[in-house]
Amino acid sequence: MYYPIKQAVDLELGQDPDKNSFLYKNPPPPSVFFPCFPIDSLSLSLSLSLSLSLCEEQARVTPKMPTNLELPDCHLLKPPILITPSSPTPHHALSLSNLDDQKFLRFSIKYLYLFRKSVPSESLKASLAKALVDYYPLAGRLRSAGNTDSCSGGDDDQRLEVDCNGEGAVFAEASMDITVEEFLGLSCWPNRSWRKLLYKVEAHSFLGVPPLVVQVTNLRCGGMILCTAISHCLCDGIGTSQFLHAWAHLSATPSAPLPVLPFHCRHVLRPQSPVHANPAHPAYTRSAPSRNDKTAALPAxxxxxxxxxxxxxxxxxxxxxxxxxxxxxxxxxxxxxxxxxxxxxxxxxxxxxxxxxxxxxxxxxxxxxxxxxxxxxxxxxxxxxxxxxxxxxxxxxxxxxxxxxxxxxxxxxxxxxxxxxxxxxxxxxxxxxxxxxxxxxxxxxxxxxxxxxxxxxxxxxxxxxxxxxxxxxxxxxxxxxxxxxxxxxxxxxxxxxxxxxxxxxxxxxxxxxxxxxxxxxxxxxxxxxxxxxxxxxxxxxx
Incomplete structure (x- = not known):
């Protein structure tokens, strides 16, 4: 007689097939079913080896979701403060490129870092103030440049720029009754309760949110969670990584110069003048898709x-x-x-x-x-x-x-x-x-x-x-x-x-x-x- 591996293993161990298992209640399609082998000592040994190695790897890489994913309360230790550059910085308007100014990117990239050992908050604040000298646009504020496209109106269609005014980045300190290991057990499944790990700036629109918001949350075990919100209009993933490495570098080695200095100007990505007429770009659309073309795949x-x-x-x-x-x-x-x-x-x-x-x-x-x-x-x-x-x-x-x-x-x-x-x-x-x-x-x-x-x-x-x-x-x-x-x-x-x-x-x-x-x-x-x-x-x- 032939049995799927899971059933074969259960039978060999003298157990009934597990009727509470996911596979029993939700059998996969035949094309993805476990391989079948005759019940003899050689095939059973092979089956057991394959099954256990597969189950062990999958269990390791995708742990079972805990029943309770909610984080405990997060307590602010003091009101948030503004970290300003530690030295004078240029005051001017920084125009954004067309790649920066996409509606698609009008949000903040929110990172979460979990460290086993905390870094003193004074060290983090001092190094951030130094980093903002070189990355001074992150201490500024986004604003409308006032150039509304003639073919469409509304505030949402206005070009953005950065007012490099040195107003500062938001920095909050908090504590939470949780350990590093406890958080690691929940880390695969972000949920709404994680939002308490990043201070929320009350603002009427995206323009009212500072380009950089930081919250450091100290944990019961002596570890810390560091969360940052960095405006995607100013930085992409490579740019945010470059900034975070610069900040960390100044925290770990305060007297050492930055290995890479930031390049601020966006004029290198200005469009050609006059702008050439381009065919439809595959990643963008200007209007709702047409359903007139009966030969094309249907839009969804x-x-x-x-x-x-x-x-x-x-x-x-x-x-x-x-x-x-x-x-x-x-x-x-x-x-x-x-x-x-x-x-x-x-x-x-x-x-x-x-x-x-x-x-x-x-x-x-x-x-x-x-x-x-x-x-x-x-x-x-x-x-x-x-x-x-x-x-x-x-x-x-x-x-x-x-x-x-x-x-x-x-x-x-x-x-x-x-x-x-x-x-x-x-x-x-x-x-x-x-x-x-x-x-x-x-x-x-x-x-x-x-x-x-x-x-x-x-x-x-x-x-x-x-x-x-x-x-x-x-x-x-x-x-x-x-x-x-x-x-x-x-x-x-x-x-x-x-x-x-x-x-x-x-x-x-x-x-x-x-x-x-x-x-x-x-x-x-x-x-x-x-x-x-x-x-x-x-x-x-x-």
């Missing part, structure tokens, strides 16, 4: 659907070995980077879960819908001339890979990787300049209607920030959103944690698709299950 509004649903964070960690197993599914026909393989895999899993009509009667995708993958590409070295060293403004553009759901899901992983590679290869200096010129029109908006947006934090050096008492035991975002993040993993330099918020009704399905390739690989007995042929996922499967 997944973004609106996601915003209307209760969302839960899904966190899946890919260790070095899992990443290699994922990449092997594309060889020998195709070589790819970690980002290309993981982005393609995440995109397909996202589309499959949202197009699965068994999860919801109102699924936003069908096989005929068109979807896009948007991902940030650093263009500092792709422009001619290159952006100056130390440029910390937004120096990225969005790569765009389009596909119909039926093609994305119906073809194998290698096909999706090729779409990502093609999108990356299109991002050259001309593409970057085209983006800058497209954004000269303030009616241009990032096309989020049916797009998965991926931002890669895992190669920015964010996890290496050290204020003098060692690197962080954990770093990640303060909140989870529908925008997908590829995050670094502390003490595992080549691992990547994928974090994205999904509708509650499809979250388990998405997580299952993200992990499912391991079971399929075990079933096929090798790491190249999808290398050449399709993976058997037809339109009927979604």
């Amino acid at each position: 509004d997944v973004h609106r659907y996601l915003q209307s649903q209760p969302l839960v964070p899904v966190s899946v960690t890919f260790t070095t070995s899992l990443i290699l197993r994922l990449k092997r599914r594309c060889v020998p026909s195709l070589k790819c980077t970690t980002f290309e393989a993981l982005a393609a895999h995440t995109w397909r899993s996202w589309a499959r879960s949202l197009a699965d009509h068994s999860s919801s009667s109102s699924s936003p995708l069908t096989p005929l819908h068109a979807v896009k993958l948007l991902f940030s590409v650093n263009v500092r070295d792709r422009l001619d001339p290159k952006l100056p060293r130390g440029y910390y403004g937004n120096g990225f553009v969005l790569g765009c890979a389009p596909a119909a759901v039926r093609d994305l899901v119906g073809n194998n992983l290698a096909s999706a990787v090729k779409l990502v590679q093609a999108a990356k290869s299109r991002v050259d200096g001309d593409y970057a300049r085209s983006t800058v010129e497209t954004l000269e029109d303030k009616a241009a908006r990032t096309d989020l209607s049916a797009s998965l947006v991926i931002s890669q934090w895992s190669n920015l050096g964010l996890e290496d920030v050290d204020f003098g008492e060692g690197k962080a035991a954990f770093m990640g975002p303060l909140t989870s959103d529908v925008y997908c993040l590829f995050l670094p993993v502390a003490e595992e330099p080549h691992a990547v944690r994928v974090l994205v918020s999904m509708p509650e009704c499809v979250a388990e399905k998405f997580e299952f698709h993200m992990k499912g390739f391991v079971e399929r690989e075990e079933k096929n007995g090798n790491g190249n299950a999808y290398g050449g042929e399709g993976d058997g996922l037809c339109c009927e499967d979604v």
Whole structure:
């Protein structure tokens, strides 16, 4: 008789199959079921070895979600203060580039660092004051430049600039009755209770929020949580990492000069004059999509659907070995980077879960819908001339890979990787300049209607920030959103944690698709299950 591995192991151990297990209550599709073996000593030994090694790795990288994710109360020790530059700084208006001034970026990037040993707050404040001498725009305030585009009105369409007035960054100190280890047990699932770890500045609009807000929260065990909110209009991921390293450097070695000095001016990204007429940019839209073209894939509004649903964070960690197993599914026909393989895999899993009509009667995708993958590409070295060293403004553009759901899901992983590679290869200096010129029109908006947006934090050096008492035991975002993040993993330099918020009704399905390739690989007995042929996922499967 033949049994799936899990049942075979239960029978050999003299146990009944676990009827409370997730797999028993939610059996996976036949194509991803555990491999079956005859019950004999040799096959059982092999089955037991494969099953246990798989379960151990998955348990290690994706721990079980605790029943209570709420953090205890956070107590402010004193009213927040403003940290001003320790020396006089230039007072002027800093114009932002078109890449900085996108509506898509009018928010703050919120980082959370968990350190096992706290750094004295006076040291943090003194080093921050020094860092703000060089990074003085972060001590200023955003304001409207008063240049409203003639083709559209309203405050939202006004260009922004930084009033470099030295007003200062917000700095708050707090305490929380929790330990580092206790927080690590909750760290995979950001939730609303985490927001108490960052002081909220009451403001009528985004312009009223200072470009830099910091809160240091001391923990019961002597550790600390450091949260920062840095305006995305001033810095991209590379720029924020550069600033945080500068601040940490001055905290750890106060008398040492900065290894990299910031470059402030944004004129290097001005559009050509006169602005050239560009064809439609794939990552942007100026109006609602047309439904007149009957031959094109149907448009969808997944973004609106996601915003209307209760969302839960899904966190899946890919260790070095899992990443290699994922990449092997594309060889020998195709070589790819970690980002290309993981982005393609995440995109397909996202589309499959949202197009699965068994999860919801109102699924936003069908096989005929068109979807896009948007991902940030650093263009500092792709422009001619290159952006100056130390440029910390937004120096990225969005790569765009389009596909119909039926093609994305119906073809194998290698096909999706090729779409990502093609999108990356299109991002050259001309593409970057085209983006800058497209954004000269303030009616241009990032096309989020049916797009998965991926931002890669895992190669920015964010996890290496050290204020003098060692690197962080954990770093990640303060909140989870529908925008997908590829995050670094502390003490595992080549691992990547994928974090994205999904509708509650499809979250388990998405997580299952993200992990499912391991079971399929075990079933096929090798790491190249999808290398050449399709993976058997037809339109009927979604």
